[in-house]
Amino acid sequence: MIEEFANNVDAGLSQSEKTLPSKYFYDKKGDALFVQIMKMPEYYLTRCEMEIFSTQTLALIESFQADKNVYFELIELGAGDGSKTRKLLAALSDEGYQFDYMPVDISQNALDQLEKSLQQALPHVSVIPKHGDYFEMLGSVKDSHHPKIVLFLGSNIGNMSDAIASDFLYQLGANLSKNDKLLLGTDLIKPADIVLPAYNDESGITRSFNINLLHRMNAELGANFDPGGFAHAPEYDENEGIAKSYLLSGCDQSVDINAIGKTYHFHAGEKIHTEISRKYNDEIVCGLLQQTDFSIAAKFTDKNHYFADYLLNRN
Structure with missing residues (x-):
């Protein structure tokens, strides 16, 4: 499972437009956060x-x-x-x-x-x-x-x-x-005023859910992500009908992932696409x-x- 996780992360972060698979949101902490999300007034x-x-x-x-x-x-x-x-x-x-x-x-x-x-x-x-x-x-x-x-x-x-x-x-x-x-x-x-708050609640639970993916890679893959260096950045296009979640790099930074044996570079404002939610x-x-x-x-x-x-x- 760790090998598959590492391979999936490498494949996503090696692209010109970086991605991470949303299925890895769900470790023990991610499960608990999603239960909280389902109880949010916005969700x-x-x-x-x-x-x-x-x-x-x-x-x-x-x-x-x-x-x-x-x-x-x-x-x-x-x-x-x-x-x-x-x-x-x-x-x-x-x-x-x-x-x-x-x-x-x-x-x-x-x-x-x-x-x-x-x-x-x-x-x-x-x-x-x-x-x-x-x-x-x-x-x-x-x-x-x-x-x-x-x-x-x-x-x-x-x-x-x-x-x-x-x-x-x-x-x-x-x-x-x-x-x-x-x-x-x-x-x-x-409309966006109904959809977008479900992915960007005032309490910051969806932010924690998205950022937890970085914590999981640190814990399981030996990465050295600074979770404070990334922001939760959701978007929704009503005409397209798709909500998207991103992790937004707040500065130029490099991250080592020991389980992969590679270093990944992120420039300020660069986005990692973590999830879509089609309507x-x-x-x-x-x-x-x-x-x-x-x-x-x-x-x-x-x-x-x-x-x-x-x-x-x-x-």
Whole structure:
């Protein structure tokens, strides 16, 4: 894992326009910071999707078209703390459905915390955590031949470019069978005065989340980044519909990374691109699905139409 981390960092920082993979936000500290982000007043995404899961729970379940007499696998990609999903799990359990809940996450810490909390809150729900890459974990259950309902919530799809997202959905469909389902959470395109504060809150939590990537490289890769030498710099273009996060170098500086054995130079004002957060509408989602085996079967939105969960059917 450290070797892969080092290789990914080297590849990103060796480009003329420097980047760092957003998946490395999520160590133990990053997990905790993201939980704080989801509770921020500015971060509407979690509240809006929670509203959908809280007020339209039975409609969501009905859209799955699951048979109470047939066992299925409920697989959540990037499960995190599972706060929204437990509303669904409780309702499925109460309604008498037969299923195993399989949360998949790259963070073992997040999975451990989730499993522990679900054992306490919903002891009758069977939880089988899967630690690792999405497709690796999907591949491990691909041959089970049981119906599958996959959850990909929180607009995590928005952390990918459209081309990568389309390929991701194609590969996801390749790991599923006819009539399996995917519930895809998407943040909808909105004005900048709503979107941008979600990535630049007054309390500075998103800043800490972005800067923590430097602390992680220092701790795990033997780097000597000065976190105070970089600023958190988010941007949002409403016409493009994409929010972007950057680390902005405050001065000319050089950083050694021992695990790579190289020195990287940053000039004052140079940006490291750390994350994108794509916003969607029906047209964009349909474009993503053009080359896949999925079609839209239902759509659920919050009352403000800030967020949408699309129920996709594998054809």
